[in-house]
Amino acid sequence: MRALALLLALFAALAVVPLAADTYVVALVTRAMIFALAAVSLDFILGGAGLVSFGHAALMGIGAYGVGILMEEGTREALIAFPAAMAAAGLFALVTGAVSLKTRGVYFIMITLAFGQMAFFVAQSLSAYGGDDGLSLAARSTVAGQRWLKSPVTFHYATLGLLILITALCALILASPFGRVLRAAKENERRVRALGIDPYPYRLVAYGLAGAFAGLSGALLANLTEFVSPAFLSWHRSGELIVMVVAGAMAASALGVRAGGAGRLGGAVLGAVGVILVEEGLAHLTEHWRIVFGPLLVLLVLLGGWRGRRA
Amino acid sequence: MSARLDVRGLRKSYGALAVTDGVDLTVEAGEIHALIGPNGAGKTTLISLIAGEVRPDAGTILLGEADLTAAPVHRRARAGLARSFQITSTIPAFSVRENVVLALQGAGGPSFRLWPAPRAERARAERARALLARVGLEGRGDHPAAALSHGEKRALELAMALAAEPRILLLDEPMAGTGPEEGRAMVDLIASLKAACGILLVEHDMDAVFRLADRVSVLVAGRIIASGTPEQVRADPAVRAAYLGDETATGAAP
Numbered sequence: 067m068r069a070l071a072l073l074l075a076l077f078a079a080l081a082v083v084p085l086a087a088d089t090y091v092v093a094l095v096t097r098a099m100i101f102a103l104a105a106v107s108l109d110f111i112l113g114g115a116g117l118v119s120f121g122h123a124a125l126m127g128i129g130a131y132g133v134g135i136l137m138e139e140g141t142r143e144a145l146i147a148f149p150a151a152m153a154a155a156g157l158f159a160l161v162t163g164a165v166s167l168k169t170r171g172v173y174f175i176m177i178t179l180a181f182g183q184m185a186f187f188v189a190q191s192l193s194a195y196g197g198d199d200g201l202s203l204a205a206r207s208t209v210a211g212q213r214w215l216k217s218p219v220t221f222h223y224a225t226l227g228l229l230i231l232i233t234a235l236c237a238l239i240l241a242s243p244f245g246r247v248l249r250a251a252k253e254n255e256r257r258v259r260a261l262g263i264d265p266y267p268y269r270l271v272a273y274g275l276a277g278a279f280a281g282l283s284g285a286l287l288a289n290l291t292e293f294v295s296p297a298f299l300s301w302h303r304s305g306e307l308i309v310m311v312v313a314g315a316m317a318a319s320a321l322g323v324r325a326g327g328a329g330r331l332g333g334a335v336l337g338a339v340g341v342i343l344v345e346e347g348l349a350h351l352t353e354h355w356r357i358v359f360g361p362l363l364v365l366l367v368l369l370g371g372w373r374g375r376r377a
Numbered sequence: 378m379s380a381r382l383d384v385r386g387l388r389k390s391y392g393a394l395a396v397t398d399g400v401d402l403t404v405e406a407g408e409i410h411a412l413i414g415p416n417g418a419g420k421t422t423l424i425s426l427i428a429g430e431v432r433p434d435a436g437t438i439l440l441g442e443a444d445l446t447a448a449p450v451h452r453r454a455r456a457g458l459a460r461s462f463q464i465t466s467t468i469p470a471f472s473v474r475e476n477v478v479l480a481l482q483g484a485g486g487p488s489f490r491l492w493p494a495p496r497a498e499r500a501r502a503e504r505a506r507a508l509l510a511r512v513g514l515e516g517r518g519d520h521p522a523a524a525l526s527h528g529e530k531r532a533l534e535l536a537m538a539l540a541a542e543p544r545i546l547l548l549d550e551p552m553a554g555t556g557p558e559e560g561r562a563m564v565d566l567i568a569s570l571k572a573a574c575g576i577l578l579v580e581h582d583m584d585a586v587f588r589l590a591d592r593v594s595v596l597v598a599g600r601i602i603a604s605g606t607p608e609q610v611r612a613d614p615a616v617r618a619a620y621l622g623d624e625t626a627t628g629a630a631p
Contacts, residue, residue, distance in 0.1 A: 243488040257466045261483030262454030
């Protein structure tokens with residue numbers, strides 16, 4: 067139950083932020099939660115099913131562009147734009163996943179990277195929607211016609227609510243019979259096949275769901291920054307998401323929370339929030355913050371590995 | 378549930394080396410057919426061919442009326458062909474019970490339940506308990522599979538194979554690496570299974586083979602050089618020369 071305790075503590079901490087912090091910090095933490103949502107969707111397939119996707123930012127970016135393009139075309143309503151963004155990202159994941167999931171290991175990493183870069187270059191060439199320069203949103207989305215998302219505090223709680231919802235959903239799916247197949251195939255695919263189960267359709271459905279969830283995080287990010295650009299889809303960002311998931315798993319392990327199983331999603335939330343906040347904090351101290359950030363990550367991995375072995 | 382496994386003219390070569398060189402083999406319902414042979418004779422390759430992990434160059438594999446020659450592994454398993462692995466193969470991070478529950482899921486057809494399904498899960502847990510009791514692992518359900526002893530892992534593998542209520546069971550050296558005590562328990566267990574399904578048993582332990590087998594085939598260099606009752610095979614001069622050697626011919630014979 068320590069995994070659940072970690073999650074509840076994180077969500078509680080995120081919930082009290084608007085009570086104690088100024089607008090700048092609230093926006094920063096909202097951004098962190100949006101990345102936490104993307105990290106949870108990545109960890110769902112990475113930690114849950116062993117699929118190291120290096121194109122996750124593309125799914126997030128497609129969600130962001132979904133909101134941006136719909137707004138440019140006159141649809142401001144979140145109840146239309148958000149599901150559309152999720153559907154677009156989910157569909158992209160299903161189509162690219164159908165090909166990528168035929169491969170394994172390093173090949174899977176490379177092919178998801180390739181599909182991600184493909185989406186990146188498509189975004190760059192969308193001259194009607196800003197091309198290389200990106201696209202500024204006229205305003206934030208409305209919810210049922212109301213301009214609730216304009217308020218940083220309301221936006222914060224809406225994001226927190228969606229983060230909790232998606233995290234719970236991913237945990238439930240991983241605990242279900244469907245999730246059992248994913249987790250088993252991650253450990254011993256040959257055995258799973260010998261038991262009469264072909265893991266491919268399970269992985270494909272999981273990949274599509276992860277795409278839709280990442281698309282939702284992109285839709286939120288577009289609203290937070292009121293701007294979308296091809297950089298949202300770049301492989302750098304996919305790498306950052308992997309760092310968040312891995313650093314989070316290590317931090318959770320260092321805290322004594324068993325990695326693996328449904329409980330691990332708390333690590334992704336912790337990793338995303340931690341990485342964003344530490345980055346921001348270090349950037350305030352020095353412009354060479356990466357010199358500090360790198361060794362910090364190494365220390366974390368060493369510590370997590372040490373505690374994980376002792377457990 | 379039982380059905381006949383019929384392998385005809387199976388061939389597999391790696392380059393110039395014929396690992397399986399025209400093998401004909403049947404496993405009747407309710408019999409234990411032991412496959413013996415020296416190291417490198419191609420026993421494990423033959424099991425892999427039948428299970429579907431390796432595609433044959435020629436030949437057919439029939440289970441009952443169904444032609445499985447071109448079917449992928451998971452479809453053969455669904456058709457009733459279960460196997461244990463020579464090197465123990467479980468899901469180490471799962472509990473013992475969840476390993477069996479996964480096997481039951483595989484036997485039950487596609488489980489695209491994205492939601493927890495408490496009633497089906499309870500039924501599977503109950504059946505898993507019964508299967509674990511059958512292989513002598515009662516009370517071990519909550520242990521991680523990785524923490525089991527070698528012999529217990531072999532028993533777990535058998536429980537996983539039995540979950541599918543297979544028509545034919547392929548056992549690749551189920552006794553390998555077990556202690557004498559565990560080995561005896563395994564022999565009793567395998568003997569108790571043959572009422573339910575036909576068994577193709579690859580085994581190096583000659584005592585076990587001669588106690589269990591209804592028929593024995595001897596594989597040497599990819600060919601079956603002799604096939605018959607244990608007594609016939611033991612008496613076959615070609616088999617003695619190729620494989621059994623003096624020790625078994627004089628020492629182990631009753």
